[in-house]
Amino acid sequence: MSDITRIANTLMKLDDMLCDCMRCGLCQAVCPVFGATMKEADVSRGKLALLDNLAHKMIEDVDAVEEKLNRCLLCGSCQANCPSGVKILDIFMAARQALVEYRGLNPIKKLVFRQLLTHPTLFSTMMRAAAPFQGTVMRKQGSTTYDMPLMSKLIGSRHIAKLPAKSLHATYGALNTPSKCGIKVLFFAGCMADKYYTQLGEACLKVLKHHGVGVVMPTDLTCCGIPALASGDRIGFVKETEKNLAIIAKELIGGGIDYILTPCGSCTATLKEWWPHFASEFSPEQRKTIEAVAARVMDINQFLIDVLHVDEKATGFRNAGSVTKVTFHDSCHLKKSLGVASQPRKLIAQNPNYELVEMKEADRCCGCGGSFTLFHYDLSKQIGQRKRENIVKTGAGAVATGCPACMLQLSDMLSQNQDEVQVKHPVEIYAEMLPE
Amino acid sequence: MISPNLIKDLEALLGAENVFTSEADRTSYSYDSAVLPSTTPALVVRPTQTEQLGDIIRMCYEAGLAITVRGAGSNLSGGTVPDTKDSVVILTNSLNRILEINTEDLYAVVEPGVVTAQFAAAVEAKGLFYPPDPGSMSVSTIAGNIAENAGGLRGLKYGVTKDYVMGLEFYDYKGNLVKTGSRTVKCVTGFNLAGLMVASEGCMGVISKAILKLVPPPKASKALTAEFATVQDAGNAVAGIIAAHILPCTLELLDQNTLKVVEADQKAGLPTDAAAMLLIEVDGHPAQVADDAARVEEVLKKCNATAVHLPGSAEEKNKLWTARRMALPALARARPTCVLEDATVPRSQIPAMLAKLDEIAKKYDLQMGTFGHAGDGNLHPTILCDKRDKEEFARVEAAVDEIFDVALKLGGTLSGEHGIGTAKAKWMEKETSKGTIEFCQRMRRACDPNGLLNANKITGI
Ligand SMILES: Cc1cc2nc3c(=O)[nH]c(=O)nc-3n(C[C@H](O)[C@H](O)[C@H](O)COP(=O)(O)OP(=O)(O)OC[C@H]3O[C@@H](n4cnc5c(N)ncnc54)[C@H](O)[C@@H]3O)c2cc1C
Ligand code: SF4
Ligand code: SF4
Numbered sequence: 070m071s072d073i074t075r076i077a078n079t080l081m082k083l084d085d086m087l088c089d090c091m092r093c094g095l096c097q098a099v100c101p102v103f104g105a106t107m108k109e110a111d112v113s114r115g116k117l118a119l120l121d122n123l124a125h126k127m128i129e130d131v132d133a134v135e136e137k138l139n140r141c142l143l144c145g146s147c148q149a150n151c152p153s154g155v156k157i158l159d160i161f162m163a164a165r166q167a168l169v170e171y172r173g174l175n176p177i178k179k180l181v182f183r184q185l186l187t188h189p190t191l192f193s194t195m196m197r198a199a200a201p202f203q204g205t206v207m208r209k210q211g212s213t214t215y216d217m218p219l220m221s222k223l224i225g226s227r228h229i230a231k232l233p234a235k236s237l238h239a240t241y242g243a244l245n246t247p248s249k250c251g252i253k254v255l256f257f258a259g260c261m262a263d264k265y266y267t268q269l270g271e272a273c274l275k276v277l278k279h280h281g282v283g284v285v286m287p288t289d290l291t292c293c294g295i296p297a298l299a300s301g302d303r304i305g306f307v308k309e310t311e312k313n314l315a316i317i318a319k320e321l322i323g324g325g326i327d328y329i330l331t332p333c334g335s336c337t338a339t340l341k342e343w344w345p346h347f348a349s350e351f352s353p354e355q356r357k358t359i360e361a362v363a364a365r366v367m368d369i370n371q372f373l374i375d376v377l378h379v380d381e382k383a384t385g386f387r388n389a390g391s392v393t394k395v396t397f398h399d400s401c402h403l404k405k406s407l408g409v410a411s412q413p414r415k416l417i418a419q420n421p422n423y424e425l426v427e428m429k430e431a432d433r434c435c436g437c438g439g440s441f442t443l444f445h446y447d448l449s450k451q452i453g454q455r456k457r458e459n460i461v462k463t464g465a466g467a468v469a470t471g472c473p474a475c476m477l478q479l480s481d482m483l484s485q486n487q488d489e490v491q492v493k494h495p496v497e498i499y500a501e502m503l504p505e
Numbered sequence: 506m507i508s509p510n511l512i513k514d515l516e517a518l519l520g521a522e523n524v525f526t527s528e529a530d531r532t533s534y535s536y537d538s539a540v541l542p543s544t545t546p547a548l549v550v551r552p553t554q555t556e557q558l559g560d561i562i563r564m565c566y567e568a569g570l571a572i573t574v575r576g577a578g579s580n581l582s583g584g585t586v587p588d589t590k591d592s593v594v595i596l597t598n599s600l601n602r603i604l605e606i607n608t609e610d611l612y613a614v615v616e617p618g619v620v621t622a623q624f625a626a627a628v629e630a631k632g633l634f635y636p637p638d639p640g641s642m643s644v645s646t647i648a649g650n651i652a653e654n655a656g657g658l659r660g661l662k663y664g665v666t667k668d669y670v671m672g673l674e675f676y677d678y679k680g681n682l683v684k685t686g687s688r689t690v691k692c693v694t695g696f697n698l699a700g701l702m703v704a705s706e707g708c709m710g711v712i713s714k715a716i717l718k719l720v721p722p723p724k725a726s727k728a729l730t731a732e733f734a735t736v737q738d739a740g741n742a743v744a745g746i747i748a749a750h751i752l753p754c755t756l757e758l759l760d761q762n763t764l765k766v767v768e769a770d771q772k773a774g775l776p777t778d779a780a781a782m783l784l785i786e787v788d789g790h791p792a793q794v795a796d797d798a799a800r801v802e803e804v805l806k807k808c809n810a811t812a813v814h815l816p817g818s819a820e821e822k823n824k825l826w827t828a829r830r831m832a833l834p835a836l837a838r839a840r841p842t843c844v845l846e847d848a849t850v851p852r853s854q855i856p857a858m859l860a861k862l863d864e865i866a867k868k869y870d871l872q873m874g875t876f877g878h879a880g881d882g883n884l885h886p887t888i889l890c891d892k893r894d895k896e897e898f899a900r901v902e903a904a905v906d907e908i909f910d911v912a913l914k915l916g917g918t919l920s921g922e923h924g925i926g927t928a929k930a931k932w933m934e935k936e937t938s939k940g941t942i943e944f945c946q947r948m949r950r951a952c953d954p955n956g957l958l959n960a961n962k963i964t965g966i
Contacts (some may be wrong), residue, residue, distance in 0.1 A: 133529035152834035
């Protein structure tokens with residue numbers, strides 16, 4: 070069988086889903102990549118048409134189709150807006166996998182997804198090893214951001230925050246605190262809140278403690294798997310998820326865990342939607358855990374508002390001094406995949422030291438898209454610039470968003486433009502008004 | 506084959522990043538929103554300045570290349586599917602500047618690729634109103650609207666795109682700039698060439714600039730919905746409202762099949778036992794609006810409406826209108842392929858048309874839902890099918906033929922707003938006459954002697 074026939078046959082399995090696209094083109098209105106390039110091959114309609122052509126062997130250049138397919142943030146804006154209800158993300162994920170299985174994974178991605186992210190200790194050791202040297206390798210750019218000229222191969226000219234000396238789980242160890250309010254949660258910090266935005270992880274723990282929520286936090290949870298999935302690396306995804314399932318299954322034994330919380334829209338969406346979607350990759354035992362996880366996992370903003378109803382409790386004290394204007398960016402996974410949009414806003418409104426002002430296009434993608442930004446930095450910056458303009462136009466001194474990946478992108482964009490706008494997670498803003 | 510020299514020249518003119526030659530890029534301009542086979546062009550170019558349009562056309566025309574100009578590619582009749590594999594496609598979506606919004610003289614000047622919704626929003630921000638609102642306005646371009654004479658929900662009271670075109674600039678086949686109309690309400694300087702360009706579907710030249718009329722926005726509006734036990738009653742209500750000399754800004758109809766499909770998809774509590782539902786909105790001066798709404802309610806009741814709702818809050822209104830907004834999406838989700846038709850009949854013939862549509866659906870054993878702009882007789886019978894099923898799709902094609910036959914017999918037209926393209930070209934003569942087709946072809950040959958401007962579309966050349 071020729072190679073093209075092989076890939077065509079695999080893609081033909083998607084034919085029923087591909088056929089749902091009626092080529093109306095309405096995705097042009099919302100696709101951030103199309104918004105930046107105005108090229109049909111960059112919008113879902115164009116990508117779906119290319120896949121359809123490849124499936125029917127009407128186009129031969131597999132490399133070009135793959136290249137186009139990867140110019141996508143997997144933000145889901147098109148799917149949320151598609152009149153025909155095309156399962157665009159399912160198609161893109163499956164197609165990326167088919168293409169990776171056809172030609173093999175890029176070696177850098179292989180190292181990251183199959184080694185680094187599945188071995189949390191290795192990952193943390195690397196971060197710890199890097200932290201003390203930051204002074205020599207990182208140049209101060211904004212008031213809290215730096216660029217790293219020596220590491221430009223990996224991170225480009227990005228402005229990033231200083232790496233913390235210690236990861237969240239290294240600071241706290243394995244947590245298991247008793248519940249005072251009758252609710253117990255497993256806290257899935259996610260790579261970013263565990264190793265990079267540790268202050269976010271700490272804020273979450275502080276808020277949960279304040280409200281008497283019992284918290285279980287195992288030390289060896291690994292990546293949720295979305296970066297591997299998005300790169301078509303099924304094997305890496307399965308490896309990571311098997312590790313997580315083993316750890317979570319142990320904690321779920323005997324019941325008692327009511328919710329699994331994450332402060333990251335992408336992690337929540339992955340545990341809730343992608344794990345069950347790929348359940349057939351796992352053993353029956355593991356599938357049971359996947360089901361149990363999907364039923365319990367919840368975004369922490371949503372938990373605080375919909376379960377704890379913290380907005381019905383008294384708000385915090387107003388500090389002396391001026392009120393900070395804050396605007397909110399809807400992370401794609403949080404709003405478009407999980408439908409969480411009002412809760413983080415309500416949470417911010419609890420802190421009287423902040424005033425929430427809406428920006429234009431609050432739910433337009435910031436351009437990060439996980440590993441998209443690593444491989445398409447220029448495009449990512451172009452999309453991010455539009456978000457930055459909308460943020461700056463509000464005159465806000467801070468921007469909040471419910472996903473650490475978005476936080477990274479927003480800080481970079483704002484810092485590149487020398488804007489003195491702080492980037493925070495809604496839970497951080499809420500935590501600020503609680504007593505220490 | 507396109508000569509490498511021409512490609513080099515175009516790259517010099519536009520920059521290499523605006524000349525697309527790769528198979529993958531070209532393939533993505535091989536289709537539009539019509540359910541038709543695609544054709545991949547040989548070359549795609551994207552000017553970033555309107556002046557470049559003239560040079561592109563001249564160079565390509567002299568090289569004997571077929572030319573198709575494309576906005577958002579959202580038309581439903583194949584107008585942007587290239588004529589041949591050797592075609593060049595010219596994209597207008599980087600010509601997207603709003604050049605002027607004049608709030609004193611009530612007009613705007615725009616480039617061809619400005620997106621309709623973005624334009625309407627910019628106009629609204631200046632306190633004025635641009636009424637044409639095709640369902641695709643979030644992506645469609647102004648020149649695409651002009652070249653298709655796009656309509657929308659507000660057609661009955663506010664007219665369609667052609668009613669807002671005050672003047673145009675376009676490039677002819679030689680690459681010369683042609684100007685027509687002006688910024689003034691009145692202008693008789695020469696032929697009304699703007700009229701020629703409206704609904705020209707890329708066959709006469711390439712629009713490079715448009716002067717559009719703006720109007721003051723209505724100060725108030727009020728919405729009503731009504732349910733009916735028979736389509737005859739709904740049709741009588743539509744006629745009755747107009748006969749009472751009320752011009753609602755929207756007067757939309759959903760038939761029972763559509764209601765059922767939307768309800769199955771949305772669970773919005775729609776009356777699936779009703780034969781038809783009307784959604785009506787009146788706008789204007791607040792006192793007039795209150796008066797009109799009361800009289801509409803009267804007419805609805807007189808015409809045996811089984812229920813009439815006057816939503817109190819914006820939220821309630823929004824909920825009721827979801828049914829209309831979700832009509833096409835819900836139908837589209839029900840089956841893989843959705844063939845959206847556009848036959849239009851005189852208002853008085855709506856009940857007859859709906860009855861015939863039911864008959865046709867039964868005869869060919871097809872699932873069909875009909876919704877649309879009842880106020881102007883522009884219905885959208887929508888057939889749900891799977892184009893991969895050859896046998897079923899043959900039935901769809903036969904049914905579409907019959908829908909057109911019926912529409913014409915009832916004194917209607919093939920297309921209210923979706924254009925002819927190649928999709929409906931074969932029926933043109935039936936609605937018009939042999940002489941009409943020949944006249945159009947002679948006119949086209951004068952404007953396009955080598956037959957290269959979207960030659961297969963509408964009447965052929
Ligand atoms: C979901 C959906 C809903 C729709 N609803 C409506 C509706 O309510 N009412 C309605 O009328 N239509 C509707 N349409 C049809 C379509 O959107 C309109 O015809 C629209 O005007 C097309 O605009 P476009 O920019 O996509 O043009 P395209 O599809 O790109 O082009 C349309 C035609 O215009 C020509 N053209 C484009 N630019 C130029 C130019 N600069 N100079 C000369 N010719 C040019 C093209 O060659 C082609 O023949 C709908 C379509 C969809 C998919
Ligand atoms: S909006 Fe959906 S149906 Fe329409 S072109 Fe895009 S993917 Fe296809
Ligand atoms: S997922 Fe986002 S980036 Fe990708 S095609 Fe859809 S809208 Fe565009």
